[in-house]
Amino acid sequence: MNLARLDLxxxxxxxxxxxxxxVTRAGQRVGLSQPxxxxxxxxxxxxxxxxxxSRVGGQYELTALGQVLxxxxxxxxxxxxxLFASQADFDPxxxxxxxxxxxxxxxxxxxxxxxxxxxxxxxxxxxxxFSQTPTTVVDDTATLLSATDGLLMxxxxxxxxxxxxxxxxxxxxxxxxxxxxxxDRLTRQDxxxxxxxxxxxxxxxxxxxxxxxxxxxxxxEVSVDSFQLLPRLVAGTRRIALVQARLAALLAPTASVxxxxxxxxxVPLREALWWHPVHTHDAAHIWLRETAARVGRRLAQxxxx
Numbered sequence: 001m002n003l004a005r006l007d008l009x010x011x012x013x014x015x016x017x018x019x020x021x022x023v024t025r026a027g028q029r030v031g032l033s034q035p036x037x038x039x040x041x042x043x044x045x046x047x048x049x050x051x052x053x054s055r056v057g058g059q060y061e062l063t064a065l066g067q068v069l070x071x072x073x074x075x076x077x078x079x080x081x082x083l084f085a086s087q088a089d090f091d092p093x094x095x096x097x098x099x100x101x102x103x104x105x106x107x108x109x110x111x112x113x114x115x116x117x118x119x120x121x122x123x124x125x126x127x128x129x130f131s132q133t134p135t136t137v138v139d140d141t142a143t144l145l146s147a148t149d150g151l152l153m154x155x156x157x158x159x160x161x162x163x164x165x166x167x168x169x170x171x172x173x174x175x176x177x178x179x180x181x182x183x184d185r186l187t188r189q190d191x192x193x194x195x196x197x198x199x200x201x202x203x204x205x206x207x208x209x210x211x212x213x214x215x216x217x218x219x220x221e222v223s224v225d226s227f228q229l230l231p232r233l234v235a236g237t238r239r240i241a242l243v244q245a246r247l248a249a250l251l252a253p254t255a256s257v258x259x260x261x262x263x264x265x266x267v268p269l270r271e272a273l274w275w276h277p278v279h280t281h282d283a284a285h286i287w288l289r290e291t292a293a294r295v296g297r298r299l300a301q302x303x304x305x
Contacts, residue, residue: 090283092123103152145276166296195221231255
């Protein structure tokens with residue numbers, strides 16, 4: 001494929017056509033007349049040797065290739081947009097832009113809240129958009145990172161990408177304040193016999209994988225896509241849940257739960273900000289990473305640990 005012979009404006013037209021599935025609406029979206037958008041569609045059909053949009057009844061539907069291109073085009077558009085938005089200099093006090101960061105609700109609660117406060121104080125024109133980390137993060141990390149500004153995730157899930165360490169955390173258990181059969185200490189037998197509430201995204205649970213290595217198989221009664229809901233689903237029940245100590249400290253006072261240490265040496269948790277190498281030398285991303293690292297160092301102070 002000779003990129004020099006391609007008109008990259010066709011990426012914009014292709015995305016609009018695939019998402020709108022209508023030539024007129026696609027043209028209105030990108031500021032082209034209907035004849036101009038029809039001409040772009042004809043060029044795209046010749047290039048891909050595929051109709052891309054086929055008429056079914058009174059409307060257009062995507063062909064099989066068009067469906068494949070739908071997600072790829074959105075990713076390519078994001079990459080191109082970030083590429084041409086790269087800057088040699090960046091003044092946070094004057095710039096206006098948005099950074100998209102992938103993160104779990106745990107990372108947003110423990111780190112993102114303070115990070116957003118600092119950005120609000122120092123860079124009033126900067127917007128932060130935190131989005132839930134998709135399950136595809138371990139399958140197609142490069143594509144995912146290329147289309148975003150950063151990923152908050154602990155070590156041990158992905159590798160081979162640049163990252164800056166932010167802060168350390170540890171794993172603890174939470175049980176109901178009035179749990180009928182758990183005193184001040186948990187045993188391994190307790191972990192095997194009691195019902196569990198777990199975080200259902202398996203890629204983010206190295207501590208749960210450690211349990212399997214210890215011969216402990218959690219009897220999962222409830223799974224949920226939110227760390228912050230774990231204490232509430234434990235309160236008033238016989239269940240237990242494994243959560244991060246910093247999050248437990250935030251939520252336990254209002255969730256009617258007790259925090260207990262694991263009856264084994266749990267693997268530590270080191271949260272980091274990961275990014276795609278394409279962003280490494282961009283001035284805006286350097287500022288983003290340096291600010292995140294500064295907030296992380298603040299969280300790492302002994303009084304906050």
